Amino acid sequence: MARTRRPVVTGWFTDDTVPEGAFRLLGTRCSACAAVFFPREDDACRNPVCPGGGALGEVPLSPRGRVWSYTDGRYRPPAPYVSDPDAPWEPYTLVAVELAAEGMVVLGQAAPGVRTSDLRVGQEVEVVPGVLNEDAEHVWTTWHWRPVAPERTEERA
Amino acid sequence: MNDIAVIGAGMHPWGKWGRSFVSYGTAAARAALADAGLDWTDIGSVVGADTMRCGYPGYVAGATFAQALGWQGARVTSVYAACASGAQAIGTARAQILAGLADAVLVVGADSTPKGFFAPAGGERPDDPDWLRFRILGATNPAYFALYARRRMALYGDTPEDFARVKVKNAAAGALNPLARYRKPVTAEEVAASAVVADPLRLLDICATSDGGAALVLCGLDFARRHGHPDPVRIRAVSTVSPTYPRAALDLPDIATDSTTALDPAPHAFRASIARAAYEEAGLGPEDLSLAEVYDLSTALELEWYEDIGLCGPGEGAKLLRDGTTRLGGALPVNTSGGLASFGEAVPAQAIAQVCELTWQLRGTAGDRQVPGARAGITANQGLFGHGSAVVAVR
CATH class of the missing domain: 3.40.47.10 (Thiolase/Chalcone synthase)
Structure with a gap:
């Protein structure tokens, strides 16, 4: 039986109906004060001086940002992180990314194969769809940060 | 008063x-x-x-x-x-x-x-940020400490050797404290030889759980x-302040900071605001201190606290350490108890233990760790989910 792809958390990023290049993290934005929330806030604006009366609407976050900091996990994290206890632990890389337009820092795992030695603070990265883990029934999808390839940076420059 | x-x-x-x-x-x-x-x-x-x-x-x-x-x-x-x-x-x-x-x-x-690592409460709880950071990211507490440490290296030029110096300093004080868990001096070489837990932090950079x-x-x-x-x-003061929106510093257990699109961040970040509130209530400032106990969850974090409690400007923490200012016998000893480096963290006891150390120091009964003529001290600490903690004590 084919496994079903499911987001590890609902509503935080675009689904598989959009092409990979259009993958985005999804936050919400207050129409009254322009505050952006990620993880999404759907109940009420949390800006204490928001004039009020606005609505929270879904908004895609900037697909690119700059590395604020990074690290890795050399030891197996405890549950609810899912890993095979019988398999040797493979460290993953964690990246904190500064999004200029939103004025916020968003954490994420780096795309597979990206090591801390591949990263530096200030470097440009982009959000890409990724897989967190798979079990008997599901492929649990997530977001990853991946360094923007040098030639593509140049294209933009 | x-x-x-x-x-x-x-x-x-x-x-x-x-x-x-x-x-x-x-x-x-x-x-x-x-x-x-x-x-x-x-x-x-x-x-x-x-x-x-x-x-x-x-x-x-x-x-x-x-x-x-x-x-x-x-x-x-x-x-x-x-x-x-x-x-x-x-x-x-x-x-x-x-x-x-x-x-x-x-x-x-x-x-x-x-x-081992502190873990969140069990069950399937996608509404709990503490559960989510483990489920989605595997982001342990040391992972956050490491992000801060790497950021300091990039921003201020701190080095792993600076971080190791914090451990060496605190272990030297802890060796004199019969209440500490670890009572052996530690060398910089021993820190450098310990396993990397979360790049750039090694096992001896990170406090144990006790x-x-x-x-x-x-x-x-x-x-x-x-x-x-x-x-x-x-x-003379107890500060239990919470952050001010938008909170622009990444903190446990959050997956993102607040956005600054609606409002600029306050001039002082949350950790700095904790000590400021305590100083204001006590009617004294960092220049009046004889000693400080700060929450060295990691070696690098102790350097941040120097800056946050006003002992020096941003980015100058490592210099204060290298100068010897914050060691026992220095002009302003920090973590005379040995700190979390020597104790490990016993969460609900820790902020109380910090005040025990201030009490003994201010009484002049701290034995081999005594800061001569101690008159005023501050404790500083931060609980996840936005809890400030600072106490000013005087004699």
Whole structure:
């Protein structure tokens, strides 16, 4: 039986109906004060001086940002992180990314194969769809940060 | 002045003892009562700092300790604020004393910790940010410490050798503290040879999780005088502030910071605001300090605290360390107890233990760790989910 792809958390990023290049993290934005929330806030604006009366609407976050900091996990994290206890632990890389337009820092795992030695603070990265883990029934999808390839940076420059 | 007196301080040694947190807490409480020269039945109120790791008795720590010491009818309160629980317990006791609700208050915190990383509560809880950061990112506490450390390296030029120096300094102080869990001097080479946990931090850069218990007997100044403490150590400020939106510094257990699209961040980030509130309430500043106890969850984080409590400007923490300013014998010793580097973290006891160290230092009874002529000290700490914690004590 084919496994079903499911987001590890609902509503935080675009689904598989959009092409990979259009993958985005999804936050919400207050129409009254322009505050952006990620993880999404759907109940009420949390800006204490928001004039009020606005609505929270879904908004895609900037697909690119700059590395604020990074690290890795050399030891197996405890549950609810899912890993095979019988398999040797493979460290993953964690990246904190500064999004200029939103004025916020968003954490994420780096795309597979990206090591801390591949990263530096200030470097440009982009959000890409990724897989967190798979079990008997599901492929649990997530977001990853991946360094923007040098030639593509140049294209933009 | 809203000063209150510290007339009793007591701790159970930190370690991995494998007993119930209740036994550490009651041992610390008895030590604090003996130090104060009071009987347990003289206590009108017990404030317990909760632990989330020891089942229901941990959630109602005030009652748990009161029952273990023998029910005597005292008012009981239990508070939880993660690592800042102890400061909230002290703050609660102070409010009761200043409001005239209790003469003498016993504050107790204790924990019994499992081996390895702290983990979130069990179950499937996608509404809990602490659960989510583990589920989605596998982001342990050391992962956050490492992000801050790497950021300092990039921004200020701090090096892993600077971080190791913090461990060496705190281990040297801890070696002189009979209550510390780790009592051996540590060399920079030993730090560098320990395993990387979360790049760039190594095992000896990161504090352990420990069993331990700490307690204080607090009261008004009149009560202190009447009970043989004419010149007690005084708590002059207790800061339990929360962050200001938008919170622009990434903090445990969050997956993102607040956005600054609607509002600029306050001029002082959250950690700096904790100490500022304490200084303002105490009517003194960093220039008046004899010593400080700060929450060195990691070596790199201790350097951030130097800046956040105003000992130096942003980015100057490592210089202060290299100068020797913050070691025992320096101009402003930090973590004279040995800090978390020597104790490991017993969450609800830790902020209380910081005040125990200030008390002994200000009394001049800190033995080989004594800061000569100590007159004023600050403790600083931060609990996840936005809990500030700082206490200013003077003599």
